[in-house]
Structures are given as structure tokens and as C-alpha cells.
Amino acid sequence: MVELRKATKGRRMSKKTRKKSSNTTGKRVATKVARAASASTGKSATKTRTTVAKKAAAKAAKTKSVAGVQEKALHKAASKPLKPKAAATVTKSSSVTLTEGAPAPGFDLPRDGGGSVSLKDFAGKKLVLFFYPRADTPGCTREAIDFTRLKSEFIATGAEVVGISADTVKAQESFRNKHQLSVPLVSDPAHQMLEAYGAWGEKSMYGKTFMGIVRTTVLVDSSGKVARIWRHVKVDGHAEAVLEAARAL
Known part of the structure; x- marks a missing residue:
């Protein structure tokens, strides 16, 4: 148990x-x-x-x-900008006053493509010199293209065409290549030729004054004298007007 x-x-x-x-x-x-x-x-x-x-x-x-x-x-x-950029106005021209009938000032300046251009190169020929403010800007481009387009007609009148600005030779070459320009483009960074032809002056924009190129064209006759001067040029139709003046010489 x-x-x-x-x-x-x-x-x-x-x-x-x-x-x-x-x-x-x-x-x-x-x-x-x-x-x-x-x-x-x-x-x-x-x-x-x-x-x-x-x-x-x-x-x-x-x-x-x-x-x-x-x-x-x-x-x-x-x-x-709310409004289109206003064009500069010229308040004072170059101290050098070029007049029609006066001998064309001599020059010898570098050009696009190398070499130089001299007034003596055009002895016995009519010569169109168009001064433009800056390469590859809208107005200057249209003007250069117009003179290039009419180049053969200028040659038929016995005239040569040359463009001048204060741009460097390199800038002129880029301008020429971009727009297929066939007229010589002269470089005058020291403003010697610009001042001699009265294309350099005091300009005003938005209340500020500065020195710059006055769009100008000068027609030189075959004797080397200034035949016509166009200042404050308006681009549209300008090349055609200069051609007619060259034909009339």
C-alpha cells in the first residue's frame, strides 16, 4: 500500500x-x-x-x-525689354569735317583674309566706302549683304566697294564667312580712318553719351575726290541709292 x-x-x-x-x-x-x-x-x-x-x-x-x-x-x-531698343543718336560729329569735292583722305589698313587695303589701290577707279558700327549686328549685316549682292553692278560702273568698322580682323573674317560677304572688310580699331572720314562721333542712348561709329557712306570719284557723303544712313534701300549715284558719275 x-x-x-x-x-x-x-x-x-x-x-x-x-x-x-x-x-x-x-x-x-x-x-x-x-x-x-x-x-x-x-x-x-x-x-x-x-x-x-x-x-x-x-x-x-x-x-x-x-x-x-x-x-x-x-x-x-x-x-x-518692354520696348524695342532705341537707336543711338549722334550728338556730336568728329572734329574732322569731310566735305564733298575735297580730296579723299588716304588710308592703309588691314583687311579680312590678310594683307591691307590702301586708297592708292583704287587709283583711277570709283570707290564706295561704307562705315558700319559693328560686324554681325542686324543693321550692319543687312547693309553688308546688300552691297555684296550689288557688287557686280558696282563693278560695271567702274566702282569698287569696301566696308570699314572698328572690329578686329578676326571679327571681320567671321562676319564675312558667316554671311558669305565678298566685299573687302577693313579693320580700323584705332579709328584713324573713321575720324578722317567723319564717321566717328559722340552718340547718345538712354541719357548716356559715348563715342561710336556713325553709319556713313562716302563715294569717291575716279580722280580721288569725294563725290557724295551719306551720314546717319538708313539701311533699307541705301545700297541701291549709292549704286545710282555711282552710275551718275
């Missing part, structure tokens, strides 16, 4: 131990599951926060980019 009671008590204790062990294991498993869930939730929350932060940063960058583009557009629009 005593042995039976011990065996029964042993079985009871074994069940109790197993139950306790089972409860402990269950708690451990539950704890692990809870920790895993918590970790998963933490990672998910961190990931969510990171995603939200990235989206916010991207949105901010996009907003900044759009603002920058708008600011540039506004700046560009504000930079555009």
Missing part, C-alpha cells in the same frame, strides 16, 4: 511537473512571439517613418525645384 501510494504520488507530481513545465514553455513561447511581434512592429514603424520622411524630402525638393524654375522664368521675363 505504501508503495502504491508512493507510485500514485509520483505520478501526480510528474503530471504537476509536466504541467508546470508546459506552462513555463508556453509562457516562453508567448514571450518570444510577443517580442518578435514587437520587433516586427518596430521595424514596420521605422520603415513607415523612413518612407514618410523620404516622401516628404522628395516633395520638398520638387517644390524647391518648381520654385527655382518659376523664379528663373520671372527673372527672364523681367529681363526682356
